[in-house]
Amino acid sequence: MAAKSDFTLPLVISASIHIGVIIVVAMGVDFDEKPKVMPQASAPAVQAVVVDQQKVNQQVQKIKAEQQAAERKEKARQDELERRAREATQAREREQAKIKQLEKERKQKEIETQNAAAAAKAAKLKEQQEKEKAAQAEALRKQKEDERKAAEAAAAKAEAKRKQEEAAAKKAAEERKRKEEAERKRKAEEQARLEQERMMEEALAAEQAVLSQTRNKQVTTEVQRYTSMIRATIQRNLVVDESMRGKSCRIFIRLAKDGFVTGNEILSGDPVVCRATKTAINKAGRLPVSPEADVYNKLKEINLTVQPEFN
Template sequence: MWSKTKMEPAFKKSLIISGALHLVVAVLLFVNFNFFKNEEILVVPMPGDLSAPLNATTVDQSQFDELKERNQQKKKDEEKRKKDLEKKKQQEEREKRLEEQRLKKQEQEKKEAELAEKKAAEEKKKQAIEKEKQQKLAAEKKKKEEEKKKQQELEKKKKEKLAKEKAAKEKAAKEKAEKEKAEQEKREREAAEEMLAEQLEEEAEARRAAKAGQILTEKQRYLAMIIAKIQQNWFVDDTMRGKECRVNIRLASNGFVTSSSVLGGDRALCESAMRAIQKAGNFPMSPDPDVYDALKDLTTILRPELR
């Protein structure tokens, strides 16, 4: 047994060593809890009996430095591994984003191409419809023009036929009148030849007077017929009541109007009167040249007949 005086210094020394070792162990555990994994274990006996001798295995400084260096290298390797993983992850994410962008762009280009193709097809269809429409309109226009031309030709032929028929009738009437006149004159001459010579002068004078009266009467009759035909083709209304128009009409021997003009009167009334004259086209005309001579350059006043 150790004496009390001898144990006290030994005890103090044991406490100091134990405290120091505990501090070292605590520091090492703080640095890395795996520090002693698969390494040499430092056993520090805890004092059970303060009187028992303290035995501890001390750690060599070189071993400590080696352990520390290996631990730091592991830490660096771990950090590098994490950085590599992070870098790889970032690279994968970047490639993923690029692929997504590429696919998105490809999809967009596809949609745009489809839209452009659809638009082109619609435009082509629209142009085809418009072309067909224009062709249809052109065909309809051509058809209308042909029908109009055909109608005009028919009307022209109809007018020509009517004119020929009228001219033939007028010619026949004129020939008849001339024949009757010739026969009448022949009868008159035969009757005159039978009269005494002294009556020839009186009869000739009487014939001249009768002729003048006949011309005047025939002029009035044909003038009334001309005005009646104008009235038939004259469209008038109540605004023209009491108004008149002075006109000049020049006629051919067959009654056709060669010219017409307004000499004075109400403007609206005169315009409608001129239209009536133009619509009439031609007027009845006496086959007698003297009557025609009195009517060929006709000036008269026209008044509308309103009831």
């Protein structure tokens, strides 16, 4: 009963305070002191002492009444707490009993549901097995029917195949004979064509040899002509003096298709003549080239010997 102890301690403290107040009041009255004889005042003094004692008694009674009221109130509060605790315990017990009952009902329903599901599953399985059995029987019937039809079709096909093979063999013999004749004719024609082509190739080769020889001569002539023109162009731009007489310079020249000089390099010769030659080439900028590709290909990179000419 911890709550009761919590309320008892304040009551004890309150009662002690009240008793202390009464003792202080009582100590304020000196019972041993002999009353002084006061003329015309003895009656009021006795009355005052009596009055004070009555106040003390009243105060003590009041404190006792308050203590009793507090104790009754505390007891009532404790009784109420105990009643509420009992009710809460009873309510909890009822709730737990209800929960147990609900759990029991739930488990029972769960068992019933499982049993129903198992029964439904078994029924479905049985139905499925019956369907499969019926399907197997139907499949076996169809298989036998198909086998009969297949046998009849195979017999008809074999007969048709025999007739086709006989016809094909006859046709193949005729076709083979025709192909043999055609192949003999093709070979004869091929032989004649090859002989004609050989003769034409020989004639063309002879013609090409003649044309090539003629063209080579023409190209050589053109190369010589354009080489002379290149040398003449360099000579026109060459600045000479007597120190160059009898001397020469061999130089490498690279030309673009339009005759533009893309590069030159001294190979050998007199330094003075070679410097003058490079200057003449750079001054000319472009040198004569042939518009014909085979002639240009022989002139696009040339080694040229330059020898100063004197009038």
